[in-house]
Structure formats: C-alpha cells, structure tokens
C-alpha cells in the first residue's frame with residue numbers, strides 16, 4: 402500500500418491592495434492550487450470589495466475569507482470590549498486578524514506576502530522572517546525586484562482600477578469604514594475626516610466616551626474632536642495591520 406503524504410499548502414495573504422494582487426499573480430503561475438486568503442474585518446471600504454472582485458476575475462480565483470466567530474466587525478470589537486487601542490495593541494487586530502489566521506494556518510503552510518522590493522518593505526519582511534522563524538514565508542515581489550510603484554502600474558495595465566484609497570492619499574486601505582485606531586498621525590486623521598466626515602464623528606464621539614485619545618500632536622495625546630480643522634493632510638501615517646502589528650506597536654509606542 403502506498404502512503405501519500407499531503408503537500409504543504411501555499412497561502413497567499415491578500416490585503417485588497419495592488420502589491421498582494423501582483424504577488425498572487427506571480428505565485429499562482431507556478432502554484433495553481435495556492436489558497437488566496439484574507440481576514441475580513443467587516444470594515445473594508447466598498448471600493449475594496451469592487452477591487453477584490455476585479456482581482457478575483459483577473460486571477461481566476463476566489464478569495465477565502467477568514468472571519469472571527471465572535472465579532473462581526475472592528476466596531477463590534479471596540480464596542481463589546483469598550484477598548485480601541487492601548488500599549489498592548491489594538492484588540493481589533495487580535496480578534497479580526499490574528500486569531501482567525503492562527504485558527505486557519507497549519508504548521509507546514511507556506512505563507513506568501515505582498516512585501517515589495519522597496520527598502521522599507523524589505524526590512525519589514527526581514528523582521529517578519531526573524532520573528533516568525535518557525536513559519537515558511539515568501540515574498541515573491543522582493544524575489545523578483547518589483548517595487549510598490551511597479552505593482553500599481555501592473556494593476557493599471559491589467560485594466561483594473563486601483564482601490565480609491567490610493568487616489569484619496571491613504572498609504573493603505575485598511576479599515577476605511579472605521580479608520581485605523583493604531584494610527585496616531587494627525588495628518589492621517591485630518592485626511593480621514595476630510596473623506597469620511599460622518600465616520601470620523603462617530604469614532605470621535607465613541608473614543609471620547611471611553612476616554613481614548615487617539616491622536617498625537619506635538620507629543621501630546623488629544624481627543625479626535627480636538628484635532629484642528631485646518632490641520633494639514635500631507636504625509637499621513639498609518640501602520641500596516643499585518644503579522645508584525647504587535648511588534649511594531651511595542652517598538653514605536655504607536656498605540657500607547
């Protein structure tokens with residue numbers, strides 16, 4: 402009798418952005434049975450869903466959505482726990498992204514990420530490899546020398562409109578329906594207020610209700626409704642929300 406060993410799975414982590422879409426395109430050429438996966442936060446911008454559907458058609462592959470069994474959305478986490486972010490990070494990352502991933506992954510999985518050949522991404526990938534040394538990880542865009550700008554151009558050449566968050570000026574499209582509570586950058590929140598005034602009001606009211614000062618101005622924490630109306634929106638910073646979230650937070654004090 403022949404005993405067949407099961408092959409390790411390849412999981413491509415899709416983030417509804419251009420880079421992970423191109424990484425998926427590269428990997429699926431050689432590994433057609435790779436799984437395209439994304440953690441659903443319940444707070445994606447509607448245009449991210451449109452982009453995801455376009456990318457699914459481009460790749461000929463559906464995205465496997467990983468969801469929390471306990472919480473419906475990032476807002477649900479914040480409200481049920483009455484907590485948005487703190488020194489130990491943001492609970493939405495843990496419950497909407499980290500835990501669904503841990504439940505889904507197997508020890509021998511091969512994890513594929515859309516880190517690009519830009520220096521900041523290379524460093525981030527190296528950090529990920531060092532931190533999760535027990536995981537098998539790949540960054541095909543770095544292997545192929547493809548930068549973030551190149552991925553944007555490749556998506557446009559494929560006839561796919563980029564998610565509208567790029568044109569709005571956001572560095573990434575994470576949780577646009579709620580804003581990202583790991584961001585302390587006043588420029589990020591000023592930009593968010595400009596594009597999503599009603600959502601901003603809701604976050605400002607709730608964060609004040611639970612006493613959370615989300616934004617940092619000149620080294621001082623302030624409530625969102627204290628953010629000056631004329632604050633510039635240039636160079637908004639919002640941390641990536643990925644495997645390295647907690648490490649980045651500890652080092653930068655981002656969510657403190």
Ligand code: SF4
Nearest residue numbers: 493575576581582642
């Ligand atoms: S992107 Fe921000 S708001 Fe969304 S899950 Fe991550 S930490 Fe929470």
